[in-house]
Amino acid sequence: MRNAVVEVLDVTKTYPGGGARALDGVSVAFAAGTFCAVMGPSGSGKSTLLHCAAGLDRPDTGRVVLAGEEIGTLREPRLTQVRRRRVGFVFQSYHLMDSLSVWHNVLLPQRLAGVRPDRGWAKDVIRRVGLAGREDDRPARLSGGQRQRVALARALAGRPEVIFADEPTGALDLATGREVLQLLREAVDGLGATIVMVTHDPAAAAWADRVVFLADGRVAGELAAPTADLVAARMTAVSAR
Numbered sequence: 561m562r563n564a565v566v567e568v569l570d571v572t573k574t575y576p577g578g579g580a581r582a583l584d585g586v587s588v589a590f591a592a593g594t595f596c597a598v599m600g601p602s603g604s605g606k607s608t609l610l611h612c613a614a615g616l617d618r619p620d621t622g623r624v625v626l627a628g629e630e631i632g633t634l635r636e637p638r639l640t641q642v643r644r645r646r647v648g649f650v651f652q653s654y655h656l657m658d659s660l661s662v663w664h665n666v667l668l669p670q671r672l673a674g675v676r677p678d679r680g681w682a683k684d685v686i687r688r689v690g691l692a693g694r695e696d697d698r699p700a701r702l703s704g705g706q707r708q709r710v711a712l713a714r715a716l717a718g719r720p721e722v723i724f725a726d727e728p729t730g731a732l733d734l735a736t737g738r739e740v741l742q743l744l745r746e747a748v749d750g751l752g753a754t755i756v757m758v759t760h761d762p763a764a765a766a767w768a769d770r771v772v773f774l775a776d777g778r779v780a781g782e783l784a785a786p787t788a789d790l791v792a793a794r795m796t797a798v799s800a801r
């Protein structure tokens with residue numbers, strides 16, 4: 561794929577005592593400046609793929625290339641260093657530090673990575689996600705949707721090559737979830753971000769440019785220009801296999 565930011569090449573992964581392969585020869589690439597959703601039945605390997613692609617875990621075999629660097633075989637602490645500098649994360653449960661203000665949460669990954677935070681840009685992304693004026697608040701004072709906006713600002717603040725989002729709307733009501741998806745879309749269209757999102761929700765996947773389907777640890781097809789109906793139909797077919 562041209563302009564691939566992340567390439568996963570023939571990756572396998574089995575968990576100790578886990579029985580069948582969680583990933584069984586998966587090859588997939590994610591292009592710069594695009595929004596891709598990963599879907600599949602429960603246990604199909606979505607989280608495992610995301611963890612391997614993001615350098616949170618290492619594959620047993622195969623390659624993972626992130627922005628031209630082979631990370632599948634990197635060991636700690638180099639792997640953590642690459643992850644901190646090049647990858648942003650948005651999790652279902654936000655993973656914010658309650659003891660830190662919004663502002664310090666947003667800057668934390670850059671601090672941990674040992675890079676000087678770009679404060680002007682951090683201010684800009686906080687404004688873009690609709691949290692201008694809330695910089696000094698603690699996450700505990702914010703709603704779920706606002707917390708996820710902080711997590712998105714935190715992910716964007718370090719200008720990572722790619723942002724991985726794991727069920728980012730899973731804990732939110734429909735309307736709030738839609739607002740977060742719109743912000744993810746705007747991050748791609750307006751800021752040139754690259755986003756890979758795991759989701760169970762066809763309506764969420766429809767915000768992406770492309771959907772990759774997994775089943776039994778393998779790629780089971782993909783869909784360009786998805787709509788919620790097309791995604792739901794594909795999911796039914798994939799689940800029935």
Ligand SMILES: Nc1ncnc2c1ncn2[C@@H]1O[C@H](COP(=O)(O)OP(=O)(O)OP(=O)(O)O)[C@@H](O)[C@H]1O
Pocket residue numbers: 575576577578581582600601602603604605606607608609
């Ligand atoms: N830490 C682990 N230890 C053992 N087995 C695991 C572990 N994590 C995942 N697995 C197994 O690997 C397979 C793939 O799991 P994975 O969590 O990647 O799937 P998923 O598609 O993300 O599922 P879900 O939609 O339920 O989150 C499953 O069979 C699961 O039971």
